[in-house]
Amino acid sequence: MNRTARLYALVEELRAAAPRPLAVAVLAARFEVSTRTVQRDLQALMEAGVPVRTSPGRGGGWSIDREMTLPPIQFTADEASALAVALAAADACAPYAGAARTAAQKIAASMTGPASAAAQELAARIVTLPAPANPTVRVRAAVEQALTANTVLRLSYIDATGREIDRVVEPAGLLTTDGRWYLIAWCRTRRAGRGFRLDRITAAAPTGERAQPHDLAELLHGSTAAGAVQPTALASLTPSRPGPQPGKGRR
Known part of the structure; x- marks a missing residue:
């Protein structure tokens, strides 16, 4: 063995x-x-x-x-190859990238036989051009912590005009499009839902204050991202729930 x-x-x-x-x-x-x-x-x-x-x-x-821990999971060669591609797409700047790497190590350690060989063979044929090191590890960690613990976050942010602004936000979720990641949150200054591009957040500090619950779809309503849908691959992880109600999550 x-x-x-x-x-x-x-x-x-x-x-x-x-x-x-x-x-x-x-x-x-x-x-x-x-x-x-x-x-x-x-x-x-x-x-x-x-x-x-x-x-x-x-x-x-x-x-x-x-x-x-999980009980034994048997992957087919195609499933193992799909995991290799998905993990390659999760670059170092993506939220929870560190957790994705440790998860990959655990999955790799559990695979044997044809599945393991297929994943290793495909992984050797995938390359990438490194992206700029943004957001910083500290910023990304603060955003991850706030989302996981549902706590209020204090941000320093460079807006579309290049101006640095400070905001206190209540995180609701993440949006990804065209290779970029956005924190979707209730902005206490604007008293509305706002999207903050992660690579424009220059500093993020958890306050420890518990955030109010906000419906992600409701915060996106009326914005250019109103048509955002859940990735098909994640649908099986999410319990079904009733659709958003008017005004829910707003204060």
Whole structure:
């Protein structure tokens, strides 16, 4: 068994036993390798973000949080190739790009056989011209945090005329078009929905204040982006809900 397959198998072995921890010696015997090899593999999984942990003492060992992991997923060669293309399109300036990279590492570690070979072969034939390093990592992280935690964000922004403005906004979502990303938010200054191009945000600071909920479609209503639709690939991730009601999300 090669190392990639063993890492995948280790995760599944820990999942099957969870929440009971397994000793390194038990895992070493199971995979017919040394305890040093198992220890090194488990450390690699931890550094890659897999929720494995160790507990010392009698009855201790390594365990995994089942709530934070997925059961085995079998990809076809075409599906694995599609993932390689999608990940290549998620450049370093895109929101959640860092999380996309760690997710890619976990997916790659779980793939074996024809799917793994297809993804690796296609990945070797995809190249890109690096984009300018905007928005900065700090700005992108602040936007991600505000969207995830639903908190108010203070922005410094260069508008279309080149003027720098300050705004306090309540994030509602993200819009992507023509390779650019926009933060769609309720602007407290304009008391209306506004779009802020991420590469024009020069500074972003979370305030810690809880934001009011705003309907994304309602904020886009009447703008040039009113016809924006959810990407087909994301539809299966989103629970169905009733359409926007007039005035909902506005204050």
